[in-house]
Amino acid sequence: MSSQSASTPKPAAQAMTNGSGAAAVLAAGVGSFSLAVLAIASDKLPAIKSLMNFYRPTGPLSGVTTTAVFVWLMLWIVLRWRWRDRNLAMGRVGRVALVLLVLSLLLTFPPIADLF
């Protein structure tokens, strides 16, 4: 019995998957992008502006940021749960997330936001 155990090779240590990391990266990209979209929407549409007024002293910024953070966290939780044991094409996920983040940076710049 002991010799059999000794000859049985140990299973290789399971490599850590990148699913949870990919979920965090993509959710951060989408969350940032949702902030930019909500900022433009609340600036252009009076109904959205009024809807985003969660805390009167701060104005619509309170709703825009709170909603974007909510979108980010919810998406992160869902993606993390779905991708926790998976290996994804991280290069593609990372590029999509980065494009969304750069777009967020640009879309929050007022002269660009005013084009819409």
Added chain:
Amino acid sequence: MEITTRGLWTLVHGMGFGALYLLACSGALVELWRRYAPNDLSPVNERDEALLRWYLLSMAVLAWITVLTGTYIIYPWYRAVPPVGTVNLTGYPQRLLLSNVATGGWHSIGMEWKEHVAWLVPISITMAFAVFNKHRRNLRNHPELRAAVLSFMMISFLAAGIAGFFGAMLNKHAPVEGGQTIHLMQGESR
């Protein structure tokens, strides 16, 4: 030497939390770039790993405190609406900036960009901390994940820089002042 409570909050928000985040950013970028590169053969010990985990966590906490104090404490003072007929707009920075064509852009471009772009920072750095906390030295085996984290951190550095620059310029042209006056020190007068 005196400072008002609003001035003190602005100082703590910008020179304290915000500037500290900017300073910390370069250190984290270098560490993540240098020590966790896929081709780096030098071992990463637990102490190094723990240091970066605490470092990134501290940065995330700093980023959240910065945007929350900015959005919920200072911004309401900045955008306060003066009573009808107010001539002296010193206590109403947004209105003071908009009252002059030469300074209006600091609000319509500077503050409008700053108030939103700053929020990309805590989102990015929280993600960076979460990924590092999960993968730690194993990040060397995921070069594309590491590249994504580094890219987000660089953008967060840029976003924090934009917010910091406009914060400083806004406070230069229309400082957020008011509240109680705090006497810091007695100076000499001539």
